[in-house]
Amino acid sequence: MITFPLTIITPIHSHLVITSSGSGADCMLWERILAREIRLYHLRHRRRLSICGTAKLLSLMLHPFKGTELCVALTLQDVPVTAHSASPNSGPKLIYVCSDGARLQGDVFSVGSGSPYAYGVLDGGLRWGLSKEEAVSLAREAVFRATHRDAYSGNSVDLFHITAQGWSQRTREDLREEYYRDMKRREKIAEERRRVTTSDG
Amino acid sequence: MEYLIGIQGPDFVLVAADNVAANSILQMKHDADKMFKLSEKILLLCVGEAGDTAQFAEYIQKNVQLYKMRNGYELSPSAAANFTRKNLADYLRSRTPYHVNLLLAGYDDTDGPGLYYMDYLSALAKAPFAAHGYGLRKRFILNLPSFTVRVIDKEGIHDLETLTSGPK
Numbered sequence: 398m399i400t401f402p403l404t405i406i407t408p409i410h411s412h413l414v415i416t417s418s419g420s421g422a423d424c425m426l427w428e429r430i431l432a433r434e435i436r437l438y439h440l441r442h443r444r445r446l447s448i449c450g451t452a453k454l455l456s457l458m459l460h461p462f463k464g465t466e467l468c469v470a471l472t473l474q475d476v477p478v479t480a481h482s483a484s485p486n487s488g489p490k491l492i493y494v495c496s497d498g499a500r501l502q503g504d505v506f507s508v509g510s511g512s513p514y515a516y517g518v519l520d521g522g523l524r525w526g527l528s529k530e531e532a533v534s535l536a537r538e539a540v541f542r543a544t545h546r547d548a549y550s551g552n553s554v555d556l557f558h559i560t561a562q563g564w565s566q567r568t569r570e571d572l573r574e575e576y577y578r579d580m581k582r583r584e585k586i587a588e589e590r591r592r593v594t595t596s597d598g
Numbered sequence: 599m600e601y602l603i604g605i606q607g608p609d610f611v612l613v614a615a616d617n618v619a620a621n622s623i624l625q626m627k628h629d630a631d632k633m634f635k636l637s638e639k640i641l642l643l644c645v646g647e648a649g650d651t652a653q654f655a656e657y658i659q660k661n662v663q664l665y666k667m668r669n670g671y672e673l674s675p676s677a678a679a680n681f682t683r684k685n686l687a688d689y690l691r692s693r694t695p696y697h698v699n700l701l702l703a704g705y706d707d708t709d710g711p712g713l714y715y716m717d718y719l720s721a722l723a724k725a726p727f728a729a730h731g732y733g734l735r736k737r738f739i740l741n742l743p744s745f746t747v748r749v750i751d752k753e754g755i756h757d758l759e760t761l762t763s764g765p766k
Contacts, residue, residue: 463649498649501619503627
């Protein structure tokens, strides 16, 4: 039996990271196909394909399979390093591509069966100007709440932070005990509050 | 639930489209632009099934641009509308029909403003005003929060202020 660390987030190159949901097998295949195609582009044209181009290429490759059982919903994130920082193509980008044919660029996406729960947490805490620690903590909380409530999400949370220097990965965290740790934390805070109010009153 | 509306005036066409890109019950984007610029004075508004909209509209857009490159002058709105309808009709009885509803708005220098209504069965009708979907503000159970508005006149396409519902 072959086992390997299963990841939902797959770095393709130093600046491009893909997250996947839908059918696991379909996603693994299409990520490999996409990685091959953009590597070929890089070799042929001596420059990296932009993330918008990558997303469009993926969307066009998936289009013939529309209406079949193929189920792939990917988000591509990239912080390109370009010589002209004033061009509209620079800056971090997040693009959602799915096997239905949708291709959307946006600031925040949550994909998969647990996404309504994740959106709930994300939309509550999201604002421009978050520090890296605040953003990491918000993302982790969103995934945690989704894995708790959604039957088809679970186990652990991976976090990738992507900047112009490339991607960096936080150590994988197991969430199975997290709910009980969180409960205990809340109990402690509630107790503290009760202690403070009774001592004041 | 997507919404398009077009109104033809004496020397302009006014069009508006909602801004939501949805995936079942979730709003994935609240600032989606559903209008595709075919040429300096023609806009194609496109709603319908997820991938079909962008694929079909961009295909039409690129072909209209190609016509201009090959022939040196742009397609008229009427010609563009008929070209679009023909493509929709050709795909209708294939294995991969496009499920899209369209409004094409344009200003022809000789004929003036024109608004064309097309649906996924490839019907085409030139109309003074037309819409797809439900845009009722007060009575409809679902509320569309914002709309992109543009107007086309002899000068070209102009953006107007985005309409939003909600406290000002």
